[in-house]
Amino acid sequence: MSGILPLRLEGVSFAAGGRTIIEPLTLTLEAGASTIILGANGAGKSVLMRLMHGLLAPSTGRVAWSNNGPRWRQAMVFQRPVMLRRSALANVLYALDAAGVFAADRARSAREALAEVGLSHVAERPARVLSGGEQQRLALARAWALHPEVLFLDEPTANLDPGATHEIENVIRAFDASGTKIVMSTHSLGQARRLGDEVIYLHQGRVLERAPIERFFPQPASPEATAFVKGELPWA
Amino acid sequence: MLEAILGGLRLVATLDLRLWEIVALSLAVSLSAVALATLLGLPLGAAIAVGRFAGRQAAIVVLNALMGLPPVVVGLFIYLLLSRAGPLGELGLLFTPPAMVIAQTVLVLPIIAALARQAVEDAWREYEEQLRSLGVDGLRGALTVLWDIRFSLLTAVLAGLGRASAEVGAVMIVGGNIDGVTRVMTTTIALETSKGDLPLALGLGMVLIAIVLALNAAAHLVKAAAERRYG
Numbered sequence: 001m002s003g004i005l006p007l008r009l010e011g012v013s014f015a016a017g018g019r020t021i022i023e024p025l026t027l028t029l030e031a032g033a034s035t036i037i038l039g040a041n042g043a044g045k046s047v048l049m050r051l052m053h054g055l056l057a058p059s060t061g062r063v064a065w066s067n068n069g070p071r072w073r074q075a076m077v078f079q080r081p082v083m084l085r086r087s088a089l090a091n092v093l094y095a096l097d098a099a100g101v102f103a104a105d106r107a108r109s110a111r112e113a114l115a116e117v118g119l120s121h122v123a124e125r126p127a128r129v130l131s132g133g134e135q136q137r138l139a140l141a142r143a144w145a146l147h148p149e150v151l152f153l154d155e156p157t158a159n160l161d162p163g164a165t166h167e168i169e170n171v172i173r174a175f176d177a178s179g180t181k182i183v184m185s186t187h188s189l190g191q192a193r194r195l196g197d198e199v200i201y202l203h204q205g206r207v208l209e210r211a212p213i214e215r216f217f218p219q220p221a222s223p224e225a226t227a228f229v230k231g232e233l234p235w236a
Numbered sequence: 237m238l239e240a241i242l243g244g245l246r247l248v249a250t251l252d253l254r255l256w257e258i259v260a261l262s263l264a265v266s267l268s269a270v271a272l273a274t275l276l277g278l279p280l281g282a283a284i285a286v287g288r289f290a291g292r293q294a295a296i297v298v299l300n301a302l303m304g305l306p307p308v309v310v311g312l313f314i315y316l317l318l319s320r321a322g323p324l325g326e327l328g329l330l331f332t333p334p335a336m337v338i339a340q341t342v343l344v345l346p347i348i349a350a351l352a353r354q355a356v357e358d359a360w361r362e363y364e365e366q367l368r369s370l371g372v373d374g375l376r377g378a379l380t381v382l383w384d385i386r387f388s389l390l391t392a393v394l395a396g397l398g399r400a401s402a403e404v405g406a407v408m409i410v411g412g413n414i415d416g417v418t419r420v421m422t423t424t425i426a427l428e429t430s431k432g433d434l435p436l437a438l439g440l441g442m443v444l445i446a447i448v449l450a451l452n453a454a455a456h457l458v459k460a461a462a463e464r465r466y467g
Binding site (some may be wrong): 128 | 362363365366368369370371372376380384385462465466467
């Protein structure tokens with residue numbers, strides 16, 4: 001089966017309510033390297049990821065995958081996971097069902113996915129009573145069960161404490177190790193360093209630079225990114 | 237006064253046939269009306285909740301306003317429709333239980349639809365992106381959301397049932413309060429009170445309050461149990 005990557009954004013922009021949120025941009029995401037979308041709050045990170053994932057339609061330009069694979073070849077984990085009012089296991093089963101996996105194979109895949117994120121012991125618990133960190137891991141299990149080619153993560157640890165963040169990052173590394181392309185937005189510099197191979201720096205809806213991690217952090221090219229990395233307010 | 241209360245209790249406790257016939261007809265009429273209103277109201281509410289059409293805001297305002305429809309006005313409206321000279325006069329439904337079901341359905345439909353609309357809209361706002369991300373769209377997404385909030389919807393249905401079983405005006409006008417045919421709890425209470433037969437009125441009043449209390453307790457318990465179970 002040929003892959004859906006690379007993903008090409010050609011002249012993509014997005015405006016809503018008369019306000020431009022993403023300025024026209026062209027970029028290509030290849031398989032392999034983990035891509036971190038970095039930027040301050042309101043830079044347009046979430047909107048950019050939703051455009052890539054197909055949850056938003058671009059105002060101009062087009063988002064083109066190299067193959068129009070089925071939906072489940074890409075998955076997304078949101079800042080706030082949304083769980084159905086049923087058990088943790090049933091939430092994973094639902095995603096497998098939606099992806100068209102045969103009923104006979106669902107239970108095994110779902111159990112494996114829960115084990116992968118360390119949630120086997122709460123499989124029968126209602127998903128909505130799990131802690132924030134557990135729910136986010138469950139969201140990752142839901143994605144893991146599908147073995148997506150691309151995983152989008154929109155600030156997946158923004159609401160979590162350091163312990164839960166650490167666990168989520170371990171699962172993201174496991175995705176990376178299993179060959180899933182990671183595309184993650186964050187405003188945490190530490191997280192970008194820990195998980196990323198390359199950085200796309202977004203500022204007020206524009207991609208100011210794109211560089212490998214080891215080049216970006218010591219010496220960003222743009223003054224805005226330099227200020228961001230130093231922890232200065234870019235508008236000050 | 238005490239005598240009347242005791243008399244009422246005796247009628248309830250001795251399973252007085254006349255009293256229980258009236259209770260049975262009341263329940264049959266109101267349950268039928270709520271079943272119909274649910275069948276129509278849930279899809280209507282869901283459609284307004286997730287639909288994107290011109291006049292949607294107006295539809296919501298109208299629907300919410302209709303929750304407060306005065307029963308006598310609904311009764312009058314259905315009376316005009318069903319009266320011999322009215323457009324549906326040939327059906328010969330006026331002063332029959334089906335006419336009462338129709339009137340209560342009209343009365344309850346906006347309540348169920350408006351409450352369902354709010355519940356579905358809130359849930360849809362929360363679920364939409366996640367479901368679309370999973371590749372779940374359209375009808376399947378709608379069914380998933382409806383099933384997930386089924387206990388909130390049950391509350392909407394029970395609110396409708398409470399309204400139907402407690403109203404007097406609509407069933408009085410289109411039913412005519414005919415003894416043994418269209419006499420229900422509320423209309424009997426109104427009539428017997430004015431006639432001075434307080435035991436029957438009080439007995440029915442007790443049953444009616446017990447039913448409304450039981451319904452609300454059931455709704456509360458179901459919802460609490462569901463929240464414990466499903467979060």
